[in-house]
Amino acid sequence: MSVIEAFRRTPGLAPLPDHGESIEHQLAALHALQHEHPMWSCRLLTAFAQGALSRDDIRHVFSQYHCYTSSFTRFIAAVMASCDNDLFRAQLAQNLWEEGGGCEPARRHAQIFRNFLRDSLGIADVAQIAYAPHTRHFVREYLAQSQSADPVASAAFLAIGTEGIVSRMYTMMRTGLVRAGIAESELEFFDIHIACDDDHAVTLENMMMSYAGQPGWFDTCAAAMRRALDLRMEFFDSVFEDLQRARIHPIVLRMQARESLAHGRRDAELCHRPGGATIAMYDNEVARLNIKFTVERLPLAAEVLDPRMVRIPPGKFNEKHKHAHETLIHILEGSGQVLIDDRVLPVGPGDSILVPRWAMHQTQNLGSTAMRFLAVTDFRLSQRALVGDATDYRMNADIDASRRH
Template sequence: MQGTVTSVSKARVGERFEELVSKHPLWQNPLLVACSKNELSLKDYGYLIAQHFYYSRGFTRLLSALMMQCDDDKFRAELSHNLWEEAGEENMEERHSNLLRKMMNDVFDIANPDGTDFKTYTVTYFDECLRFLKNTNSIGAAAFLGWGTEGVVANIYEYWFEGLKGLGVEEEALRYLSLHMECDDEHAEVIENIALSQCNDDVSSHAQEIEAAINKALDLRDEYFRAIYQDITTAKIEPLVSAICGKQPYYKVEDVPLFSSSLTQNSGVKLYSNQQQDDGINFEVSRFNIGCEVMDPRLLEIPEGCRNECHKHAHESMFYVVSGEGRVHIADEHIEVSAGQLIYVPRWVDHYSENTGEGKLTILAITDFGLTKHFSNNTDFSYRKKQQEQVA
């Protein structure tokens, strides 16, 4: 029989691994960010869940691989209980993989989930999980599958569950997700305890291998979700790419009237403004809604003695100074500007503009936001909340 750890001390030593999980970059993964910001459509979720089906369908193989690594028959008995639940208990039709098949059919109209075109990265993700479990010892395998996999599933499913509910899907149709949100913490606990119980009261001497196994599981999932996110984003810009490659004229005079503006005040639609008197921040941004596909012309107006916030975003910008005098700060540099000047601001570089002259500073900013808007997390809004720090 392996060494045992009391449940109180188990909970305490387990906390350090839970903290490791909570700090992993997985939680900033663009796919999860897009879910939390309600940026995914039903079609996007359909793609995501169809790929995930490959993992779900094979999950009992992962559990079996861990079982195979356990010398102790008590641990195998505990795992067989997890397997029993996965298999739907008395009713085989209720096995989890089948509940997902039903959800795919009901919610996404996918009649044959097994016929999905599983991407190479989907198959690789699963194979890598299986390979790790087969080639490590029972402590590493339990850590991988406990904290690193089962321990995060309930949380991840909650993102999907809330996202789909927000799109109007009935909770009843999402039983596969809600069921796991309820039972996977318990499943994870069983597996985590298997890892801890084998440490013979000396978790610290095994901490490194446990942490390495957890990180491996989370890294693999992070990479996998990034690949899915990239495909979802590519699908969104595909019509644009097709139009460009297919030499399709987008701008049709009969649909969209020819655009012309004198760039006077209020010539666009108000988009964003902010006033923070203590910091000298005072500006207004308006947008010209002229049906551009990629270009996004905006007018930035800054009163005398004021500036806008330091910020950065995914779109690149070409500034044309319409009137006034000022200073455009880009990263650690700045450029003195006046009417008629053109300034380029690259993507993801801190920048702000200040009015150093008399009267208003007006800048026309032409950006490629029409392209970058399809990407989640395309603006770093944190700067808008930390105006004291940005000046330093």
């Protein structure tokens, strides 16, 4: 099935004209295909958009990304070399000129990116960056595709597959950078690209459009664009998996080291708190749903455990919710029932219940006295492993399964 055929069969997209109909419609179809590509919802961009990345995560992502930004002018030069139209080559030369900082080579984009690495992320010497094999593969493939002997393919690859995504992609990244505490004034690299790469995309798109009408033009453009987005998604997925490993690996090393981690800890950190104080964490009250409860955190400096004390007044419930962490509930006072997915488990003092990951659950106090239970979760592990998607999915008055931290 051809790309255009696949597009026609995609539900929810505007009807596509036949080959031979308006070229503008075919261009709109290419843009729609780009817009729908799964790269946009890959885990790394999602983590950026959620503001879930730490400064360490961001340092890793952009140290690898430097391999790409410092090669970018090579991709443009490669497309120029296969372009047989001197007007388009002149316009691409203008793109290159801007990428190169114009009359100020110190302001070339690759250098502005290095300044960002140095000043905002503390990477002073890019020569020290160890590029992962998947990073080198990404950049090598990018260059190979830009050098394609078919000018339609190379133009589409760099036009709608690359320059045309910059504004949206860097806007998502920018959200994550700001949320990680990086000052807006340090985001020049992202701001200039959000502002100017649409012009660069138009130049390349005009070049791509100049071949429209050639047999197979649409399918060639769509395939080249998809190749660019697939390559980027593959790279982003690999970088994301690096982040997950980097977040979990120190725990694994400490497990393997067989050394006590109690050394040097204060009693309070070991949670030796006779009568123990707790820290208020979360509460909610929704009269319509009979919800009323409080959650306090036991201040325990654990690696993966996150124990909480939950209190529910007589006749009230906590929210129906689910989350990435697993939970051991131990009832201290009161009686009622715990709902886990479609099961109902009666509980009273001394009872324990395990809530597996992502099981929908709710605790209901059906007695005439307050209910109090200990909920020991491995929230800190799921938070590390999922890079930002360990949040609770709670029900509240207005939105079912709304997301909360």
